[in-house]
Amino acid sequence: MREAQAAAPRGVLTTRMVGKRRRPAVSSGVAQLALGFGAILLAGTLILTTPLASEEGHWVNVKDALFTAVSAICVTGLTVVDTPSHWSALGEVVILVLIQVGGLGYMVGTTVVMWALGRQIGIRDRNMLRLYYGAPSLHETFSFARSVALFTFIAEGAGAIVLWGAFRAEGVPPNRAAWWGLFHSVSAFNNAGFSLTGRDMMPYHGNPVILGTLIVLIFLGGIGFLPVVNLMRRRSFARLPLDNKLIYLTSAALLALGMLFTAAVEWRNDGTLGGLPPVERPLVALFQSTSARTAGFSAIDMSQLHDQTKFATIGLMFIGAAAGSTGGGLKVGAFSLLFAVMVATIRGNDEVAAFRKRVPQAVIQQATTLALYHVALLFAFGLALTFTVDRPFIDVLFEAQSAISTVGLSTAGTVNFGADGHLILILAMLAGRFSPVMLVLYMTRPHRKVPYHHPVDSVRLS
């Protein structure tokens, strides 16, 4: 961690020494990024309010336009109006652009900012020295952004073509099938969860090509660029950096657990899996498990889920996708660190290790803090939302977690939360998407070591 900060500063996005303190020039970079996001969000909102963006050609109230734009740029997918029937072709294009900017911008933005600030981005690996030792030059920054964009467009392009064919085969008219293919591919890869079918993926519960393609896109977008490119280069799990190993392993475990749990609980629920032919149920259960962290598509009626599945889904949403991906939530890396702490502590190990790599104590504490922060977010927004709607508590908690983790699933119907609820959800989406990054940036800021130690005292645990 310290070595990264020792590299010579160069390029625009570097840190420089001011007196005895490092004052990162990138803080202005962060501000520029935030301004850029804000400007795009504002532009999107303005276009969405105009009659041009509406199918019926009338003005849309600012709250609904803002909600939709925030939901798109935060790649959430919660909606207060039905996407295909309410928005015109222009409106849908605006939503798609916001999703792409929000997803790709976040993937590149968080990585470059961490990297530029010389902080750990979880890659400590001799073969990719330039990606983590020292701040990147402008050239390196653009090169990295180009690689991520290439990765994104290849995945989205391939997905769009497959989905186009699949929608055609389902009898969707040619032009619409092409647009739907592109839109859902981008929406899936960016874990955005916006859909144009009018009934999400429910009409396609029996189409393994559509569900399978979406699963792959969601998975790729949800683990992000570096783990994918690392695995392609190394062709070996064992040689991946710890961060990437944990992402793959924890993602796979959560997918499997979520699928098994959903299948077990919903198998005989006629409103959800039980209403489908048994042969379709496993894939739909996997689709739901994949989508819960944090894509937000659904091939079944979420409002009909049993409470147990809603509760477990809240857990999956809480954990979320991988850091550096398009998705939201606490992130699988931080979650698996907490798991590693538990295992190490119960085993009586003084150091927290995984795959024979020791994780620095500071990172453990940061992960713990981040988890507690996400609990606090859920408590705060969950409680606030309860005052805006008269629905069962589990549905309110579900909606809050869905917004915070930018998932976009809803069991109560987002429209039912009313204007106050919508404003709270807008705040929840923005806070869930951006405040944890700010917290991590703040926690990992360069700081002087405490020059003395306090005397030790302990606290009784039992």
Added chain:
Amino acid sequence: MREAQAAAPRGVLTTRMVGKRRRPAVSSGVAQLALGFGAILLAGTLILTTPLASEEGHWVNVKDALFTAVSAICVTGLTVVDTPSHWSALGEVVILVLIQVGGLGYMVGTTVVMWALGRQIGIRDRNMLRLYYGAPSLHETFSFARSVALFTFIAEGAGAIVLWGAFRAEGVPPNRAAWWGLFHSVSAFNNAGFSLTGRDMMPYHGNPVILGTLIVLIFLGGIGFLPVVNLMRRRSFARLPLDNKLIYLTSAALLALGMLFTAAVEWRNDGTLGGLPPVERPLVALFQSTSARTAGFSAIDMSQLHDQTKFATIGLMFIGAAAGSTGGGLKVGAFSLLFAVMVATIRGNDEVAAFRKRVPQAVIQQATTLALYHVALLFAFGLALTFTVDRPFIDVLFEAQSAISTVGLSTAGTVNFGADGHLILILAMLAGRFSPVMLVLYMTRPHRKVPYHHPVDSVRLS
């Protein structure tokens, strides 16, 4: 922490060296304690099944008798039959004895076991050397147990006398007032929450003497012997050990927050606070806040609470009382350590400190692990319970947390959970009461240091 283990072994409850390993002779002590608890639980259950224990003089089914005995010995207070109308005088005496054994036994047992094993009990303090350096002799063990018993009986005796007078003043007949005074004093001090009035403390919402006495008893029992005796000897908060400071500060903060939240949300709820004269509401709100961690009395109808208050109460129940007290839950010490981790990490401090004392990393990790374990308990028992009853999810979660933290409050009515639910609740009470202690014992067992360090790698958090 290490010094404690370096002391020369002596007495029966000591550790001794076997080869290169310490093999604690106390593991047999723990087993004896467990056997003793089991035997008393069994005896209590048997007596409660007989006609002698029943008001109507018939046999009681074993499940209900076991539930009541477990609820009493775990000082929970959940009931499947109405205590005063269902149990005879003998039955009530059995319940009271089980409460006293469960509460006092737990306070003394956990402390002596930790101490005997030479583990940290959170007291690192020159003036009380014998309480934490080295294992206690048999004489010291009995002397400590005697002090705790004295503390207990003085508090309970004083409480019983005040409550006796207060019940007399409320028009309760003399003999009954005396029995009620004793029973509720013991029930309150041991954070058990069993009540003989038939309607909990609802009839006495307007009696500040009864509520005030119960609040003091619950508070004393819920912080335990050492913090009280330390404060009496030092007469100074500043000179208390860190553990005691955190207990006082966090308890006070939680009492105040719980009171303000309950008052704010329930002030206009006619089913709860709103139905009482405004002048009574603050004290009742404080009573509810005190009782939620983890006494379990209530002066209002819990089923009428707003969802927000139920949710916040689940949070208070989760945190619970102090380690080494009669109460349950995660414990305020572990909770405040997590808070200290957050503050330190956000401030960018490498060491977690509070009141100018540094907390060892091992203890931090143990507290984190304990908190995660409690989350796992809530998920497991909460999910299991949902299959046994058709009630809103918040009420099921509430019941699960109430059992795990041995609180005894219920918003859905425990009787409605049916036989399957009652068996799950029995397991939840036992697991919530005893498994965290076992986990702490296991985590803090003597173990060899890892002789080598793994290379460092990091995990990306954002």
